[in-house]
Amino acid sequence: MNVILLAHTPEPDELVAAAAKICYRDVAAVELLKGEEKNLSRKLISELFSSGHTSTFEHVSFTFGIDGLSRVASHQLVRHRLASFSQQSQRYVKMNYDPEAVVIPPSIKNNPEALEIYLDAIKNSQDTYKKLIELGISKEDARFILPHGHSTRLVVTMNARELHHFFSLRLCRRAQWEIHELARRMLILCREKAPVLFEKAGCACIFGKCTEARTCGNPYKDMEALMFDCD
Numbered sequence: 161m162n163v164i165l166l167a168h169t170p171e172p173d174e175l176v177a178a179a180a181k182i183c184y185r186d187v188a189a190v191e192l193l194k195g196e197e198k199n200l201s202r203k204l205i206s207e208l209f210s211s212g213h214t215s216t217f218e219h220v221s222f223t224f225g226i227d228g229l230s231r232v233a234s235h236q237l238v239r240h241r242l243a244s245f246s247q248q249s250q251r252y253v254k255m256n257y258d259p260e261a262v263v264i265p266p267s268i269k270n271n272p273e274a275l276e277i278y279l280d281a282i283k284n285s286q287d288t289y290k291k292l293i294e295l296g297i298s299k300e301d302a303r304f305i306l307p308h309g310h311s312t313r314l315v316v317t318m319n320a321r322e323l324h325h326f327f328s329l330r331l332c333r334r335a336q337w338e339i340h341e342l343a344r345r346m347l348i349l350c351r352e353k354a355p356v357l358f359e360k361a362g363c364a365c366i367f368g369k370c371t372e373a374r375t376c377g378n379p380y381k382d383m384e385a386l387m388f389d390c391d
């Protein structure tokens with residue numbers, strides 16, 4: 161999986177702080193982004209988070225380029241309705257025939273017998289896809305035979321409020337391993353650009369209360385434990 165930050169709102173921490181200040185001050189927004197006024201208030205952003213005044217987070221957004229994610233994980237990703245997505249089409253783009261076009265779960269990669277069965281099934285499905293295309297079947301119909309684990313490419317945009325929500329759900333130990341890894345990489349990128357805004361982003365067990373009906377029984381102690389858990 162490859163995740164890169166394609167674009168983001170400039171000065172995200174400062175912009176959220178200015179958006180919050182305008183609620184309580186009689187000053188034009190443009191002034192709040194200048195000189196002394198622009199000084200970032202870590203305490204202010206922290207208070208926004210704890211008071212739930214997180215509509216201010218919606219003013220900044222982050223756009224990611226994601227390659228090599230399986231369609232298993234992308235199906236979960238696109239359930240996040242407040243995000244914007246553009247995904248490689250299997251109707252218009254002919255799929256690769258090589259085994260690397262399919263994501264291999266670590267549990268299978270680390271089991272030689274399982275790996276052999278898996279690679280064999282991938283080859284069968286890719287051979288069938290190729291034959292159907294050669295018979296003149298359209299890509300949109302031939303793709304029905306492709307595995308769920310086939311990799312895809314996406315451009316995804318989320319605002320910071322939605323990112324917080326996404327991270328709280330998908331950095332949970334009970335989240336599926338691939339979307340967990342995607343969320344982890346996205347959070348690293350977000351923290352580089354907006355360290356204050358994303359200081360308290362992460363799994364609900366660290367910053368809030370576990371919302372899972374069946375808890376993992378092993379909550380993360382802190383964000384460092386979470387961020388270094390999966391490499």
Ligand SMILES: Cc1cc2nc3c(=O)[nH]c(=O)nc-3n(C[C@H](O)[C@H](O)[C@H](O)COP(=O)(O)OP(=O)(O)OC[C@H]3O[C@@H](n4cnc5c(N)ncnc54)[C@H](O)[C@@H]3O)c2cc1C
Nearest residue numbers: 236239240241242243322325326329330332334335336372
């Ligand atoms: C561990 C885990 C297991 C899961 N298992 C399953 C499963 O077995 N089957 C399955 O179908 N899904 C499953 N899901 C997906 C889950 O049900 C959600 O669809 C997904 O997590 C997106 O969350 P969301 O709706 O909160 O987020 P978003 O769509 O990003 O929405 C963000 C928030 O906006 C608000 N919102 C958005 N749209 C509406 C709306 N129409 N009405 C009211 N409020 C809205 C809500 O407050 C929501 O939390 C699972 C998710 C997780 C994390």
